[in-house]
Amino acid sequence: MDLLQILVLSVVQGLTEFLPISSSAHLILVPVLTAWEDQGLAFDIATHVGTLAAVIIYFRRDLYQVGTDWAHSLKTRELTPAARLGWGILLATIPVGLAGLTFKGFIETSMRSPVILACSLIGFALLLSYADWRRRGDRDEYGLTWKDVLFIGCAQALALIPGTSRSGITITAALLLGLSREGAARFSFLLSIPVTALAGGLQAVELLRSVDAVEWTPMILGALFAGVSAFVCIHYFLAFIRRIGMQPFVIYRIALGILLLMVFGPSL
Template sequence: MDWLQIVLLSIIQGLTEFLPVSSSAHLILVPVLTGWPDQGLAFDVALHIGSLTAVVLYFRHELLVMIASWYRSLTRQGTDADARLAWWVILATIPVCLVGLAFKDSIESVMRSPLVLAGGLIVFGILLGLVDWRCRGRRNEYAMSWKDALWIGLAQALALIPGTSRSGITMTAALMLGLNREAAARFSFLLSIPVIVLAGGLETLELIRSSQPVDWLALSVGAVLSGISAYTCIHFFLAFIKRIGMQPFVIYRLILGVALIWLFG
């Protein structure tokens, strides 16, 4: 890869990992428009490490409190709101793990076409727009029940369909359940941590088994740029989500979906 490819892919991955616009659609579209070769598995791992570092750093205070409270709940010292939130993150991660392990090969071989991506962008984009317009509530993430977490987790499993967007579908489900925009976004970002760890872990195992050469400088730059763009994205998204809502992202998804149909239809 040349340096322009490294920089552009890193920034795009960092931004789209957390915005409700589907990172997979962008990472497929960019090489098509530029003629660049596939970036390779090692670079994907580096980008995941950057995104993971960003979300952990951003929520470091909340995570420390949640982990401490979760540990106390294990030792029967009581369960408070932070412990419950930690349990809900774990519960909501189970469905996507089970579905991903069961259908990983089918998803990668059958559903990676640009037209499937376009369909996911358009259909789930419209759903996000309707829910954001009609179903917003006032609850925050600490007011969730285990049933809420399970429903959001089941929705997250749909993100295995390319074009759906993991953050987009989890925010859609959270809004449908009566969470406010900020709470829906925060819980979606917290959910990304175990998902990125698991996805990055699987990619790392595949990388270890392969004989692919590693360009450590390119990987390091990619991880740093992905982390910086992801951190910036989280900060501004949470700062402005209450005011701007989801509609700009819905419009963008529709335009991108139509562009994919136009290019590949």
């Protein structure tokens, strides 16, 4: 991998991991628009490490409070808002974990069609548009009930469908429940921590089982570029949606879905 390939793939992963525009759709377009070969599993793990580090660093103060109160609740059973949020993040991760273990093989073999990607991009864009348009809530992530958490967690499981976008579907679900745009996005970002860690862990197990040699320089650079781009993305995304909302991402998703249909449709 040359430096340009490392930079482009890392930045694409770092941005699309948190923007509601689907990382899978963009990663399928990169090899179409370039002559690059597949980057390999090790590089994917590196970019996951970078994005995971970015969200942990960005929300470090919140995570410290959540982690402290959550650990304290194990002893005292006292549920402060921060402790409830910690339990909520864990609870909302269960549906996607179970769905991933159950349907991983089917999704990898039968749902990687560009048409499915395009339809998911457009369909879930319309749902996001509706949720944002009807938004009347001002709740934040600390006010979520257990039913809210389960609803968002089940919605997150839909992100296994290529083109859905994990951040997009969780933000959509949170908006439908009456969270503010910023509260919905913040919970989505915090919810990405266990999911990204689990996905990276599974990839690491697969890598350890392989016999391929690992080139450390592309991995280090990939993690760095992905982490920096993800950190910047989180910061400006929260400010952007506070003032403008989700509709620009809706338009982008629909346009990307149409582009995928135009590129891949004639070959089907």
